[in-house]
Every structure is written in structure tokens, then in C-alpha cells.
Amino acid sequence: MSGPFHIFDRLRLALVLASAIALIAASLLVAAYTERQYHAQSAQAAAVQAQVLADTVTAALAFGDHDALQEYVNALRANTGVDAVGIFDDRGRLVASFTRSHMADRLAAALTPAERPGQVIVFAPVAQAGVRLGTVYLRDRTEPVLRRLGRYVAPGFLVLMASLMFTVMSLDASALRRVNRDLQAQIAERERVEAALRQSQKMEAIGRLTGGIAHDFNNMLGIVMGNLDLLQRRFTDGDPRLSRLAEHAMEGAKRAAALTQRLLAFSRLQPLRPTSADIARTVSDMTDLLRRTLGETIAVETVSAGGLWRAHIDLPQLETAIVNLAINSRDAMPDGGKLTIETSNAYLDRAYAEAGEDVTPGQYVMVAITDTGAGIPADVLGQVFEPFFTTKPTGMGTGLGLSQVHGFIKQSGGHIRIYSEVGVGTTVKLYLPRSQAEPERPAAAAMRSQAAGRRDLTVLVVEDEAGVREFAVEALGELGYDVIAADGARAALEQLDAHPEIALLLTDVVMPETNGRVLAEEARRRRPALRVVFMTGYTRNAIVHNGVVDRGAHLVSKPFTIAQLGAELEAALAAQG
Amino acid sequence: MTWTGVVRVAATGLVLFGLVRFGLTSSARAQESLATDIKAAYLYKFAPFVVWPGPPPAADAPFAVCVVGADPFGSVLDRAVAGQKVGARPIIVRRLAAAARDMPCQIAFLAGGRGQGVKDELAALHGAPVLTVTDGGAAAGVVDFAIAQGRVRFRIDDETAAEDGLTISSKLLSLAVSVRPRKTSGATP
Numbered sequence: 001m002s003g004p005f006h007i008f009d010r011l012r013l014a015l016v017l018a019s020a021i022a023l024i025a026a027s028l029l030v031a032a033y034t035e036r037q038y039h040a041q042s043a044q045a046a047a048v049q050a051q052v053l054a055d056t057v058t059a060a061l062a063f064g065d066h067d068a069l070q071e072y073v074n075a076l077r078a079n080t081g082v083d084a085v086g087i088f089d090d091r092g093r094l095v096a097s098f099t100r101s102h103m104a105d106r107l108a109a110a111l112t113p114a115e116r117p118g119q120v121i122v123f124a125p126v127a128q129a130g131v132r133l134g135t136v137y138l139r140d141r142t143e144p145v146l147r148r149l150g151r152y153v154a155p156g157f158l159v160l161m162a163s164l165m166f167t168v169m170s171l172d173a174s175a176l177r178r179v180n181r182d183l184q185a186q187i188a189e190r191e192r193v194e195a196a197l198r199q200s201q202k203m204e205a206i207g208r209l210t211g212g213i214a215h216d217f218n219n220m221l222g223i224v225m226g227n228l229d230l231l232q233r234r235f236t237d238g239d240p241r242l243s244r245l246a247e248h249a250m251e252g253a254k255r256a257a258a259l260t261q262r263l264l265a266f267s268r269l270q271p272l273r274p275t276s277a278d279i280a281r282t283v284s285d286m287t288d289l290l291r292r293t294l295g296e297t298i299a300v301e302t303v304s305a306g307g308l309w310r311a312h313i314d315l316p317q318l319e320t321a322i323v324n325l326a327i328n329s330r331d332a333m334p335d336g337g338k339l340t341i342e343t344s345n346a347y348l349d350r351a352y353a354e355a356g357e358d359v360t361p362g363q364y365v366m367v368a369i370t371d372t373g374a375g376i377p378a379d380v381l382g383q384v385f386e387p388f389f390t391t392k393p394t395g396m397g398t399g400l401g402l403s404q405v406h407g408f409i410k411q412s413g414g415h416i417r418i419y420s421e422v423g424v425g426t427t428v429k430l431y432l433p434r435s436q437a438e439p440e441r442p443a444a445a446a447m448r449s450q451a452a453g454r455r456d457l458t459v460l461v462v463e464d465e466a467g468v469r470e471f472a473v474e475a476l477g478e479l480g481y482d483v484i485a486a487d488g489a490r491a492a493l494e495q496l497d498a499h500p501e502i503a504l505l506l507t508d509v510v511m512p513e514t515n516g517r518v519l520a521e522e523a524r525r526r527r528p529a530l531r532v533v534f535m536t537g538y539t540r541n542a543i544v545h546n547g548v549v550d551r552g553a554h555l556v557s558k559p560f561t562i563a564q565l566g567a568e569l570e571a572a573l574a575a576q577g
Numbered sequence: 578m579t580w581t582g583v584v585r586v587a588a589t590g591l592v593l594f595g596l597v598r599f600g601l602t603s604s605a606r607a608q609e610s611l612a613t614d615i616k617a618a619y620l621y622k623f624a625p626f627v628v629w630p631g632p633p634p635a636a637d638a639p640f641a642v643c644v645v646g647a648d649p650f651g652s653v654l655d656r657a658v659a660g661q662k663v664g665a666r667p668i669i670v671r672r673l674a675a676a677a678r679d680m681p682c683q684i685a686f687l688a689g690g691r692g693q694g695v696k697d698e699l700a701a702l703h704g705a706p707v708l709t710v711t712d713g714g715a716a717a718g719v720v721d722f723a724i725a726q727g728r729v730r731f732r733i734d735d736e737t738a739a740e741d742g743l744t745i746s747s748k749l750l751s752l753a754v755s756v757r758p759r760k761t762s763g764a765t766p
Contacts, residue, residue, distance in 0.1 A: 056748075058625070058626075058748050059626060059746070059748040059749045059751065059752040060752055062622045062625070062626070063619060063622060063752055064615075065752055068752065127625075128625035128626060128746070128748070129624070129625035129626070129663070129664060130625070130663070130664035130665070131624070131625040131662070131663060131664065133625075
């Protein structure tokens with residue numbers, strides 16, 4: 001883009017320089033012409049002067065009045081331009097003269113003078129009525145060169161200044177254009193950054209909206225699922241048709257719950273449990289699963305760089321993300337192709353971070369998923385992370401896959417980039433933050449056996465939403481716990497004080513007035529031995545920082561099944577035990 | 578003293594006398610002759626500065642310088658004009674005994690003769706288109722020679738010149754010792 005401008009600039013500059021040179025050349029020509037004119041004029045002036053003298057001295061010369069002749073000659077002394085004047089009689093003898101340098105005394109000698117620069121020599125015949133009486137010799141000094149040059153100093157200076165001004169103005173103009181170009185580039189860059197920011201803000205706004213809806217919906221699902229669960233447990237030996245209906249209802253509710261999970265994932269509100277993860281092993285462990293999922297027409301290849309760092313990431317979510325991306329790739333390759341999963345260390349520097357991307361500079365573990373599919377047109381590439389954006393036929397996809405991945409990666413403090421070329425393929429690069437921690441032992445979250453029978457333990461349930469609270473009470477009863485319920489923090493603390501046998505606090509996180517975390521802290525302050533389990537489906541609150549559960553906190557995600565609740569309670573009771 | 582001695586002394590005296598006499602007079606005579614020579618040379622030189630009345634003469638018509646009366650110049654004048662021309666006109670010298678109104682002269686030096694004095698000559702030529710030149714006598718022509726500061730100069734009577742139908746160049750007038758201006762118009766120098 002700057003090419004033609006550059007050429008134009010040069011052309012302009014050359015033009016201006018040429019004009020300046022032409023101006024100077026013209027001035028020199030004019031000066032030379034003026035100089036010639038001057039010479040011609042001074043020669044003519046000398047001739048005229050000689051002629052005037054010749055006309056004047058006729059009588060004096062005719063009658064040999066030398067005094068009068070000398071007077072005439074002397075009169076010319078006043079003219080400093082006259083170097084010498086001589087009057088020769090009709091026999092060629094010098095009869096009167098004055099000279100500032102030298103003077104020949106014979107006309108013949110004067111007629112062949114030594115040529116000297118800066119001199120004008122003229123002869124004028126002295127004649128009266130056709131009678132030749134003698135000759136006047138007049139030698140003019142032309143002005144000294146320095147004086148003549150002095151006359152050209154002022155116009156020469158003007159011409160020079162004009163040329164200089166031309167040049168400076170032209171340079172200024174090109175400098176201005178250069179600055180303007182830079183400015184335009186800056187504007188373009190700023191617009192790009194602004195667009196990126198707008199996109200980012202849009203994603204966040206959509207995330208909030210989606211998250212809010214998903215949260216409320218999740219709570220309601222919790223009630224539905226919980227009650228269905230209870231129904232199944234209590235009436236398993238009842239009418240099998242009833243049981244089947246309940247099963248169907250449960251299935252639908254679970255699918256709905258999965259959807260809300262994905263929405264929450266997109267809105268970066270799902271609770272994450274990041275661990276220090278070996279990404280290369282995760283990827284290689286997934287290869288079999290992916291081969292099965294993608295079918296025989298698609299070759300799966302994994303490439304892993306040596307010395308790979310560990311990433312700080314929620315592994316099951318990462319696996320989900322990779323599967324999501326793989327399924328997208330599969331859909332892009334209906335006739336088969338190749339899927340490459342690459343892992344390597346990456347350093348995103350400040351320049352990259354400042355390029356308008358919402359990214360913190362630092363060390364990352366990169367996972368790149370590349371397919372040889374149809375590719376994504378450039379005009380929609382910017383929208384692919386938006387929820388419900390899909391290029392797939394209706395019913396084929398929810399349009400949540402990429403947005404879920406995006407939300408998850410962003411929530412994890414990572415970064416995601418997508419590159420695509422139509423007809424060549426698509427690469428999605430996930431940058432996962434490097435883990436600074438020592439590798440953790442794989443959480444031996446072996447599900448403890450389903451607790452059965454009564455336990456001598458009292459659980460305080462705090463939940464502002466009656467449906468969820470009632471379900472939790474029922475579920476805890478089912479699990480064999482004694483239950484005390486409270487609809488808020490104040491009631492909970494009263495109950496806590498009134499019932500010293502309470503061993504475990506199961507509290508919602510988001511509640512009006514006092515949130516779950518504050519309640520838990522207050523309860524712990526009063527009863528340090530109290531175990532706490534949080535219930536949440538929504539993480540924009542105190543229990544998490546950036547969606548990451550505080551270390552050591554026990555959490556059950558809504559909606560939950562009775563089994564999940566039981567397992568979490570067991571874990572909480574077993575911990576620090 | 579012997580005869581030879583007397584003769585010798587006398588001869589010596591004579592020679593000495595002669596030498597002295599000759600020497601004394603020769604200086605004055607030489608000056609006088611020089612002035613005469615100059616006047617002879619001047620005579621024809623007036624020609625370019627004077628315009629004669631009437632139609633212009635033929636290009637090769639002779640230009641006559643006349644000496645009326647006793648000729649003081651002799652061959653000097655002839656030598657002076659030899660080879661000189663006025664324009665293309667050759668100069669000739671005429672010597673006349675008396676002045677006449679219709680004599681073929683452009684310039685006439687009036688020397689005065691036996692029958693006619695200078696004054697008579699002038700009177701004879703009055704009104705004739707002839708430049709009359711006199712030599713400083715009582716009667717003066719249009720041009721009258723004079724000696725000023727040891728040099729030969731001249732006076733000009735422009736009034737008479739006008740009466741004679743002559744026009745004299747102001748350049749010549751400016752060189753004159755004195756000028757008697759013409760009465761008419763402001764054509765005086």
C-alpha cells in the first residue's frame with residue numbers, strides 16, 4: 001500500500017528538484033543575457049560618447065586649438081568609466097589626451113591595441129561637412145567583475161531562497177504524508193484492537209446473560225432431577241411403567257442439565273478443578289477414544305514435543321473440549337481426512353498480548369487440533385466462538401461446542417486461536433497456562449461405596465430456594481443423615497447454636513443477604529470442627545476465584561444426584577480426618 | 578696697420594654687422610612668416626563650417642579660395658591646399674587683382690591692392706555669397722585674423738555673414754576670439 005505512495009513521493013521530489021534546477025538555470029541564462037546586454041550597452045555608450053566628442057571638437061581640431069581640445073578631453077575625466085581619451089589629427093598625430101593608464105601617441109598604434117578584458121575601445125572620426133579632420137579614440141573601462149556580480153547578488157539570493165523554499169516545502173509535504181500514513185496505520189490498528197475488544201465484551205455480555213439463565217434453569221433442573229431421583233428410589237418396586245416414565249423424565253432432565261453445563265462453561269461460570277496435568281499423556285490416552293468417535297475414514301495423529309510443561313487445567317473439561325473440537329473436525333471432513341493433535345510449549349510474548357488479544361503474556365502449553373476439512377470462510381471466522389453460531393444443518397449441532405471450549409479455556413486463564421483456510425483445513429490452538437505446581441497424585445477419587453443405613457450425623461442444609469432445599473433434605477434423609485434445614489444464613493447460625501450435634505454444613509453459595517462462603521466462615525469460627533460442603537451451579541461468587549474452587553473446599557455442582565451428593569459428603573467427612 | 582689689416586677688419590665688421598642685422602630681424606620675420614603660413618592653412622579650413630546660399634553645387638565642382646590684391650602667401654597657400662578637398666570638391670587657388678561681386682570664389686582673402694583697399698574690396702563684395710577673410714586691418718571681413726596669446730585666432734562678424742547669406746557653424750563661432758552676432762533670430766552661439 002505504501003509502494004505507490006512512495007513512488008509518488010519520489011516523483012514529486014524529483015519534480016521539485018528539477019524545477020529548482022530549471023529556475024537556477026533560467027536565472028543564470030538571464031544573468032548571461034543581461035551581462036551581454038550590459039557589454040553591448042557599454043560599448044554603445046562609449047561609441048556615443050566618442051561620437052559626441054568627435055562632433056564637438058571639429059573646429060578646435062581643424063584650427064589646431066590644442067587648449068580647447070584638451071579642455072574637451074579633460075571634461076571626460078569626470079566619467080570614471082572612461083579609461084583614456086585621445087584626439088588624433090588628420091595626420092594621425094595625438095594632439096590631446098588624458099589617460100588613466102597608457103596611451104599610444106600615434107593613431108596607427110592605437111588602432112591595433114592589445115586586447116584587454118574589461119575594456120571597450122571605440123574610434124570616432126572627426127569630420128565636418130564631409131571633411132575628415134581627425135579621429136577620436138575612447139577607451140572605456142567596463143565595471144569590475146565584482147561590482148557586476150554585486151548586482152546579481154540580490155536576485156541570485158532570491159532565486160536560491162525560492163529553490164530552497166521549494167525543496168523544503170516538498171520535503172515537508174512528504175514528511176506530512178509519511179506522518180499521515182503512520183497515523184492511518186495507527187488508526188487501522190486501533191480499530192482492529194477496538195473490534196477485538198468489542199468482540200471480547202460481546203462474548204462477556206452474552207456469557208453473563210447465558211450464565212444467568214443457565215443458573216436459574218439449573219436450580220429448577222436440580223429440583224426436577226432430585227425429585228425424580230427420590231421418586232425412583234422410593235418406588236423402585238412399584239409400578240414398572242411408572243418407573244420407566246420416571247426414567248425417561250430423568251433422562252430428559254439430564255440432557256437439559258448437560259446443556260446448562262455447556263452454557264455455564266461458555267459463560268465461564270462452571271466450577272473448575274484445575275490440576276497440574278500432563279497434557280501429552282492426556283492426548284495420547286484420548287487417541288483410542290477419538291479413533292472410535294471419529295470413525296475409520298479419519299486418521300488421527302498425535303505429535304508431542306519433548307520436555308512438555310505441565311498445564312494447570314481441569315482435565316475432564318479439557319478432554320471434553322478436545323472431543324468437541326474433534327467432532328467439529330469430523331463434521332468438516334465428511335469424506336474423511338486427517339486429524340492431528342499437536343502439543344508443545346509456547347511462550348506468548350508481550351507483543352502478542354498487545355496485539356489486541358485478551359491474553360496475558362507468559363508460558364503456555366499449546367494443544368493444536370488440525371483437520372484437513374472444508375475450512376471456515378474468513379467472514380464468519382470471527383463469529384465461531386459465539387454461542388449458538390453454527391454452520392451445521394439444523395439438528396446437527398447446538399452451536400455451543402466452540403463457545404464452550406472458548407469459555408472453558410478463557411476461564412482457565414488460557415487462550416484460544418483459530419486459523420482456517422477454505423478447502424485446506426482448520427487449526428484450533430489452545431494455550432493452557434503452565435502449571436507451576438508439582439505433579440499431583442492422580443486424585444484417587446474412587447467412589448466410595450454407596451453409603452447405606454443410618455448414620456449418627458446431623459447435617460444442616462441452608463438453601464434459600466425451597467424446592468432445592470426440600471430435595472436436599474429428602475436426599476440427605478435418603479442417605480441416612482439427620483437433617484436440619486434453614487432458609488438463610490441467619491436461621492442457619494441460630495440452628496447451629498441450638499444444635500451442637502450438627503457436624504456438617506451443606507450450604508448454597510448464592511443467597512440473598514449473606515452468601516454461603518461468609519456463612520461458612522462464620523460457622524467455622526463458631527465451630528472449627530464443622531465440615532462444610534457447598535452446593536452451587538453458579539460460580540460468580542465468593543466460593544471461587546475466577547471459577548476455580550478454593551483449595552480444600554468441597555463442592556457439589558447443581559443439579560446433582562443423590563449419589564453425587566453422598567460421595568461429596570463422604571469426602572468432606574473423610575478429609576482432614 | 579696694413580691695408581690688408583684694414584680690409585680684414587672692415588670685412589669682419591661688415592660680416593658681423595650683416596650677421597647681427599640678419600640675426601636680429603630673422604626671428605621677427607620667422608614669426609611673421611609662421612603666422613602667415615598658419616593663416617594660409619586656415620583659409621580653406623573654414624570651408625566645412627560654412628554653408629553657402631543657393632542650390633548645392635555639383636559634387637566635383639572646384640572649391641575656390643581666392644586671394645584678392647597683394648598675395649602674402651605665395652606658394653605656401655598652394656602647398657597647403659594641395660590634395661585637400663571640401664567633401665569631394667577639389668580646392669583651387671585663385672589670385673585676383675580686384676574684388677568683383679560675381680567673382681567665382683567661395684572664400685576670399687582680401688589683402689588690398691594698389692587700386693582697391695581692403696575696405697573697397699569688402700564694399701565690393703558686400704552681399705555676395707563669399708566668405709571674406711581679412712588680416713586684422715581697420716576693415717574686417719566676416720572672418721578677421723587676430724593674434725591672441727601668441728597664436729593665430731580669428732574674429733567673426735556673423736551679422737555680415739548673415740547679410741551675405743552665409744551660415745556659419747556654431748562650432749566655428751565657439752572657437753572665435755569674438756563674435757559680432759547677427760541681429761535676427763536667436764541663432765547666436
